[in-house]
Amino acid sequence: MNKKSKYLFLGLILFFTVFTVIGEVSATCNIIVITDPSGTDPNGVAAGSMSFAKNMFQSSFLMSKNQQFAVLSGGEGNSSDRVKAIGECVAALQNGASPSDAASVASSFNGIRLVVGGPNIGAAIGGSFDAYVVEEQDDGTITITGYSTTSGGLAVLPAGHKGAIIHLRNSEGNPLSGTADSVRYQTAVNMAKMIRDGYPATRILGEAMREVATDSGEQYGGGGVNLVSRVSTGDMFTPTAMNDTGYPMSENYTKTCPTCGWSVGFPEAENYQVCPIDGSQLKTTNACDALINAITVTSNTTSVSTYGSDRAGLSSTTEAIVQASVNKYGYNPDKIAGSINKGIHNGLLMGVNYVEPKDISVKENSHAVGVYYEPLADGRTSPPWNLPINSFILTIIGTIQTAIGIVLVLLVVFRSRLLENFQQR
Ligand SMILES: [Zn+2]
Helix, strand or coil: CCHHHHHHHHHHHHHHHHHHCCCCCCCCEEEEEECCCCCCCCCCEEEEEEECCCCCCHHHEEEECCCCEEEEEEECCCHHHHHHHHHHHHHHHHCCCCHHHHHHHHHHCCCEEEEEEECCCEEEEEEEEEEEEEEECCCCCEEEEEEEEEEEEEEEECCCCCEEEEEECCCCCCCCCCCHHHHHHHHHHHHHHHHHCCCCHHHHHHHHHHHHHHHHCCCEEEEEEECCCCEECCCCCCCCCCCCCCCECCCEEEEECCCCCCEEECCHHHHCCECCCCCCECEEEEHHHHHHHHHCCCCCCCEEEEECCCCCCHHHHHHHHHHHHHHHHCCCHHHHHHHHHHHHHCCCCCCECCCCHHHEEEEHHHCEEEEECCECCCCCCCCCCCCCCCHHHHHHHHHHHHHHCCCCCCHHHHHHHHHHHHHCC
């Protein structure tokens, strides 16, 4: 066993151990949509997971940024089996397995499901599922085929074809139990229509999640990924603590100021009608539109990178401020620096020093802006690292992330504690 595999092995053992204590994990809606099988359209392949159940962390909608595949998971089996299945599935994909082979891994575990896919490789669902495969045939017709299996099954959307796979079951305790069969079918039909009408995969994913959340009650994020542009909703909608549900995707998510980028999440947003900084009318965005916005890349989207501080919330707030500044003033480093400094002054951005135009790197042609922060020295606004794991293990986790090139995002569980500590101050 070489050094890299040893770290990987140690890391996976740790990963299993941590997830074993989480208890029941059950993603009951998994969707993958492919509207451009060639991978050219930046929004042409998207995937996401949701559930009525708890613990819908990012492990339920993984994406490999290096190899451009998604692994969605769920099922009624126990969570350590689910994590083992994910580990084996990812390992198979790393070794060049097809989506069918990788999704078939789920069949060796009781009650576990895996959905695998990406640009150029098609998609497949394996294990325990109730699913429809939407597929554009060679003659241009779109077929919708149902598949059902309690274990050991496989359904495939072949490479080179536009289409989608949707799995949906009702979780135990969901007050809308009994709706899954009809909602699964209706959502598949509506996805087929949107594929026919030329909508991009990211939009179709968001609309499908909206329909599932509203009509079947399997509504807690979860989240979604854009496989072509390699963007994820990250922890936008995932639970902030273990044994908790994520954000209800049928509800409003934020109010945002179009002028300065100030934003506030619900339920606090109920208290604001206009921007407290400049009085502008706030724009309300519901959760599925927030998901679509987060993973859809448009010509107006500015890609913002934040350097110098990894404080929770800093990069997303910076992104909103920079986007608002660019919309208003264009790609002007002086104006962007001014907007950021106003944000720091107003307390939107905390724990960093004021920036100068030289700290702003602007690449107008690629719509990219880099912001170089200098963290405040006194550490007053930095959350403490009183994690239940030591730094040696953190290094191992970092190593697995590098080694297998996938954002396993184990740390999200711990980061939520940091965030809570910070918010309690
Ligand atoms: Zn404002």
